[in-house]
Amino acid sequence: MGDPSEPPSGQYPNRRSFQASEQRHSLEASQPQAAVPEGAPQMLPAQQRGSQGIPSMRWSEGASLPEQEDWLMSQTFQATGTPIAHTEHPSFPLGFQTQAYLEDGRTLAGRTLAGEYTTNLMLQQLQQGQGGLLQQLEPAYQPAGASFLSQFDSYHRENQPFKLGTQHSFYPRDDPATPTFSLSEQGFLYYSPEVPEPPPRELAVQNAKAYLLQTSVGSDLSLYEHLVNLLTKILNQRPEDPLSILESMNRTTQWEWFHRKMDTLRDDPEMQSTYEMAEKQRGLFIQGGGDREQDMEEEVAETAVPNIMETAFHLEQAGVGLSVEESFRIYLALKQLVEQQPVHTCRFWGKILGLRRSYLVAEVEFREGEEEGEEEEGEELLEGGDTLEQPGGEEEGEEDEEKVADAVPKPQWKPPPVVPRESRAGTNKYLYFVCAEPGRPWTRLPPVTPAQIVCARKIRKFFTGHLDAPVVSYPPFPGNEANYLRAQIARISAATHISPLGFYQFSEEEGDEEDEGGAGRDSFEENADFEGIPVLELVDSLANWVHHTQHILPQGRCTWVNPLQKSDEEEELGEEEEKGDEGPDEVEQEIGPPLLTPLSEDAEIMNMSPWTTRVSCTLCPQYSVAVVRSNLWPGAYAFASGKKFENLYIGWGHKYSPDNFNPALPAPVQQEYASGPEITEMSDPTVEEEQALRAAQEQALAAAEDEEEDEEEEEGEDLDD
Amino acid sequence: MDSESLLLSLELAAGTGQGLSPDRRTALLTSLLLVKRDYRYERVLFWGRILGIVADYYIAQGLGEDQLAPRKTLYSLNCMEWSLLPPATEEMAAQMAVVKGRFMGDPSHEYEHTEFQRTTAEGEKTFEDDVVVQVKEETRLVSVIDQIDKAVAIIPRGALFKTPFGPVHVNRTFEGLPLSEARKLSSYFHFREPVDLKNRTLLEKADLDPSLDFLDSLENDIPKGSWSIQMERGNSLVVLRSLLWPGLTFFHTPRTRNHGYIYVGTGEKNMDLPFML
Numbered sequence: 002m003g004d005p006s007e008p009p010s011g012q013y014p015n016r017r018s019f020q021a022s023e024q025r026h027s028l029e030a031s032q033p034q035a036a037v038p039e040g041a042p043q044m045l046p047a048q049q050r051g052s053q054g055i056p057s058m059r060w061s062e063g064a065s066l067p068e069q070e071d072w073l074m075s076q077t078f079q080a081t082g083t084p085i086a087h088t089e090h091p092s093f094p095l096g097f098q099t100q101a102y103l104e105d106g107r108t109l110a111g112r113t114l115a116g117e118y119t120t121n122l123m124l125q126q127l128q129q130g131q132g133g134l135l136q137q138l139e140p141a142y143q144p145a146g147a148s149f150l151s152q153f154d155s156y157h158r159e160n161q162p163f164k165l166g167t168q169h170s171f172y173p174r175d176d177p178a179t180p181t182f183s184l185s186e187q188g189f190l191y192y193s194p195e196v197p198e199p200p201p202r203e204l205a206v207q208n209a210k211a212y213l214l215q216t217s218v219g220s221d222l223s224l225y226e227h228l229v230n231l232l233t234k235i236l237n238q239r240p241e242d243p244l245s246i247l248e249s250m251n252r253t254t255q256w257e258w259f260h261r262k263m264d265t266l267r268d269d270p271e272m273q274s275t276y277e278m279a280e281k282q283r284g285l286f287i288q289g290g291g292d293r294e295q296d297m298e299e300e301v302a303e304t305a306v307p308n309i310m311e312t313a314f315h316l317e318q319a320g321v322g323l324s325v326e327e328s329f330r331i332y333l334a335l336k337q338l339v340e341q342q343p344v345h346t347c348r349f350w351g352k353i354l355g356l357r358r359s360y361l362v363a364e365v366e367f368r369e370g371e372e373e374g375e376e377e378e379g380e381e382l383l384e385g386g387d388t389l390e391q392p393g394g395e396e397e398g399e400e401d402e403e404k405v406a407d408a409v410p411k412p413q414w415k416p417p418p419v420v421p422r423e424s425r426a427g428t429n430k431y432l433y434f435v436c437a438e439p440g441r442p443w444t445r446l447p448p449v450t451p452a453q454i455v456c457a458r459k460i461r462k463f464f465t466g467h468l469d470a471p472v473v474s475y476p477p478f479p480g481n482e483a484n485y486l487r488a489q490i491a492r493i494s495a496a497t498h499i500s501p502l503g504f505y506q507f508s509e510e511e512g513d514e515e516d517e518g519g520a521g522r523d524s525f526e527e528n529a530d531f532e533g534i535p536v537l538e539l540v541d542s543l544a545n546w547v548h549h550t551q552h553i554l555p556q557g558r559c560t561w562v563n564p565l566q567k568s569d570e571e572e573e574l575g576e577e578e579e580k581g582d583e584g585p586d587e588v589e590q591e592i593g594p595p596l597l598t599p600l601s602e603d604a605e606i607m608n609m610s611p612w613t614t615r616v617s618c619t620l621c622p623q624y625s626v627a628v629v630r631s632n633l634w635p636g637a638y639a640f641a642s643g644k645k646f647e648n649l650y651i652g653w654g655h656k657y658s659p660d661n662f663n664p665a666l667p668a669p670v671q672q673e674y675a676s677g678p679e680i681t682e683m684s685d686p687t688v689e690e691e692q693a694l695r696a697a698q699e700q701a702l703a704a705a706e707d708e709e710e711d712e713e714e715e716e717g718e719d720l721d722d
Numbered sequence: 723m724d725s726e727s728l729l730l731s732l733e734l735a736a737g738t739g740q741g742l743s744p745d746r747r748t749a750l751l752t753s754l755l756l757v758k759r760d761y762r763y764e765r766v767l768f769w770g771r772i773l774g775i776v777a778d779y780y781i782a783q784g785l786g787e788d789q790l791a792p793r794k795t796l797y798s799l800n801c802m803e804w805s806l807l808p809p810a811t812e813e814m815a816a817q818m819a820v821v822k823g824r825f826m827g828d829p830s831h832e833y834e835h836t837e838f839q840r841t842t843a844e845g846e847k848t849f850e851d852d853v854v855v856q857v858k859e860e861t862r863l864v865s866v867i868d869q870i871d872k873a874v875a876i877i878p879r880g881a882l883f884k885t886p887f888g889p890v891h892v893n894r895t896f897e898g899l900p901l902s903e904a905r906k907l908s909s910y911f912h913f914r915e916p917v918d919l920k921n922r923t924l925l926e927k928a929d930l931d932p933s934l935d936f937l938d939s940l941e942n943d944i945p946k947g948s949w950s951i952q953m954e955r956g957n958s959l960v961v962l963r964s965l966l967w968p969g970l971t972f973f974h975t976p977r978t979r980n981h982g983y984i985y986v987g988t989g990e991k992n993m994d995l996p997f998m999l
Contacts, residue, residue: 240894245885245891246893246894246895248883248933249883249893249894249895249896250895253895253897271900271901271902272901274953274957275901275956275957275958277957278956278957278958279956281956282956317741317743317744318743318744319743320740320741320742320743320746321739321740321741322736322739322741323736323737323739324733324736324737324741327736327737327955352739354738354950354963355950356947356950356965357950357951357952358952359737359952359954438954438956440956461994461997461998462997462998462999463950463965463998463999466952607823609775609823609824610775613775617743618743618745619800620745621745630773632775632824635987635988636739651738651739651740652739653968655998657988659822659823661993661994662993662994662997662998664997
């Protein structure tokens with residue numbers, strides 16, 4: 002090197018720092034500036050030693066390199082002399098890498114100027130103190146005239162063979178002492194004829210690098226840049242066994258390049274629905290306005306919302322139930338329900354899973370007098386339907402009377418009488434509200450009719466999650482999914498709501514038993530003296546549990562009603578129709594097991610008890626709860642511990658049947674009209690018969706004509722006389 | 723579900739209503755660790771729970787390096803002592819086909835099934851013998867677990883990748899499915915040897931990535947609609963439930979690595995599925 006003297010190093014830091022500040026990355030400015038003073042003094046001694054590993058530095062330079070930098074790169078390549086052969090200097094990439102990666106990370110555009118990098122490169126390298134670029138450059142450059150290094154040490158040389166097309170300030174202007182650098186326009190490659198041809202190896206390296214820096218039409222990312230990103234990522238994250246995940250990291254790095262992080266101002270469109278749901282659920286947690294003290298007192302006093310957390314805790318001991326957070330959200334949602342509706346008692350009934358959404362079901366009892374508004378509307382609708390049917394029948398009757406001869410035979414099929422639904426008792430004792438998720442509004446389910454229950458027993462369908470979805474089935478279900486859901490809830494409640502023996506007792510009114518004809522009492526009350534049954538006894542014997550909901554009769558109701566009894570509305574039509582009433586007049590009264598029947602009386606399924614009992618924890622039986630699981634309705638659970646008990650259902654909403662489901666066969670074809678003379682087809686007369694008939698007719702005609710002629714002749718004779 | 727993330731996975735899968743009680747969970751945490759050490763497995767999965775009349779079976783599976791290699795299945799009645807089950811064979815499947823009903827819960831219970839066998843003697847007389855075939859419950863257990871695994875064990879796309887040498891490894895750079903992909907059935911694969919892959923058209927195969935798309939996806943499952951995809955927990959959790967084997971729940975939090983499946987059910991196939999859809 003010419004004179005490894007102060008001037009180059011003195012100039013160097015200034016140049017570097019200025020150059021750095023010129024760049025967009027002001028963040029990096031401090032680094033190079035810090036690096037520079039340290040690096041510079043090392044430069045000189047470093048120059049003396051040989052350096053290697055330049056190519057690795059080069060490779061690991063971050064950011065893309067526009068052409069102007071290409072030029073610089075090529076300069077540095079020249080400067081390095083024998084770049085490829087050197088494989089040492091593992092420390093090179095490190096510091097440099099970090100910086101380059103930082104660069105990359107901070108500037109999303111990722112376009113940094115190589116000039117800075119190369120300088121930083123060299124500085125870092127020099128910092129390592131393991132010989133640097135300059136050392137290597139040193140020997141290599143000696144012969145070369147205009148070299149990168151020579152620029153440094155002879156920056157003040159007037160004959161700058163390279164035009165300054167770039168912001169790089171390696172090339173001093175007029176006065177080397179005061180580096181003034183102007184941002185020149187985009188540079189271009191300009192090789193002055195004075196520049197000697199680079200050695201073939203370097204040329205090869207240059208070409209290779211230029212090739213790697215190519216970007217395709219489809220993307221902005223060159224292989225060079227991608228490899229830089231990949232290696233910086235691996236070095237930063239330091240995963241174990243990187244070779245095994247190389248391909249995955251490769252893919253991920255590419256993906257990250259094209260999928261930048263969103264700006265801070267824009268919301269992530271994918272997460273939109275999640276945020277909306279979170280907002281709704283946030284509403285659950287916010288308490289209404291008003292004095293805090295008053296609210297607390299009111300809430301503590303009496304609330305219809307049960308202690309769901311306690312129930313959830315006990316059921317969790319049994320391994321059943323939703324997670325604790327979900328249970329708490331359900332509690333808040335129930336609280337919201339209680340505030341919105343006039344609720345007397347409320348209970349979390351369970352969850353029914355559906356295809357697209359699930360239903361959370363709350364069992365609710367309204368306060369007295371609140372519910373009638375809805376019911377009256379329902380009844381009016383029914384009556385309206387009936388009145389519409391009546392004029393239709395009358396019109397048909399009139400038409401029939403007019404055209405008796407050609408009347409279309411009236412169908413003699415009469416639909417079976419509709420069994421009236423129970424109101425506020427039996428299957429409709431409770432009201433049910435459903436919602437899809439806590440935070441969404443609660444929807445009320447309509448009361449269930451016996452026809453719906455009867456039909457629900459014959460079909461088996463999954464719930465979709467939308468209440469207005471049609472239920473396509475045979476026999477056709479009278480209603481949509483809301484009705485089907487309600488019917489299944491009624492069936493499940495009737496079959497699986499159990500309580501420990503003695504918790505409920507019948508209210509003591511002895512006269513009722515005779516009045517109701519022994520059909521069973523349907524009212525019970527809590528037993529204040531209930532002591533609780535020990536867990537082990539509950540588990541051992543099913544007789545310690547009783548049903549506290551009424552069994553649903555085959556008719557679809559809990560209390561039997563004779564469908565043939567004429568009500569007031571039907572009596573008007575009854576006179577005409579009585580004659581045609583060929584249905585069985587006697588319908589047997591259906592009897593089901595009475596209320597508070599112990600479970601041991603339940604029918605078995607395939608030699609298997611319909612209930613399974615377990616102790617929740619065998620390791621600590623003294624603190625565990627008794628759990629009863631239904632085998633008939635998979636998903637129905639009940640637990641009891643001390644004086645507490647609760648029922649819960651979480652499942653798909655279907656009954657278990659060991660045999661495969663057999664859909665109902667279509668009804669037998671209706672009988673055709675009875676054949677009678679008026680509709681019997683007569684056979685056509687044969688040819689002989691027709692001829693015989695014609696002959697007979699001709700004879701009759703001939704005979705008639707003869708007689709007429711005779712009469713005319715007689716008359717004529719009379720006239721003649 | 724992976725035994726490493728058992729607690730979180732159980733909580734995420736709790737939407738179906740069945741889980742494990744606290745004592746079982748703690749027992750599992752300890753015992754699965756010991757199983758991993760004793761049997762030298764790379765990964766131990768807690769497969770699920772089969773509900774029996776008298777007792778429940780808790781099932782775990784151990785995997786080696788290759789995720790698609792045949793897995794070892796273990797069962798336990800109390801989550802502490804695990805016994806290895808024999809691998810499933812086709813004979814077992816044939817035998818099991820005739821057994822219906824619930825599991826008893828006793829591994830040595832034998833199901834009796836009478837078969838009619840007609841033997842024709844030389845005199846052209848057919849004898850009908852009632853042969854009582856006994857199937858052990860353990861066999862049934864093995865067969866059912868194998869069927870469930872082959873039918874409905876699933877994994878999200880990208881969670882496993884195939885190395886050029888053949889074995890399938892867990893993808894450590896799996897960042898989770900994006901929300902847009904999480905609701906599609908095509909983003910989930912069957913966790914078993916691919917059966918259907920060769921039948922794809924060339925056009926479809928051109929779009930596949932051989933290192934990630936080497937398993938059957940759920941799109942072509944028969945009957946169509948036998949999976950129910952839902953978002954739970956306010957759209958932050960994807961849950962897939964199988965309708966063919968009710969009780970199998972697969973969960974995945976999009977954009978995270980959490981995923982897994984668990985089976986808690988009676989171990990019976992839902993043969994009525996076509997009527998129910």
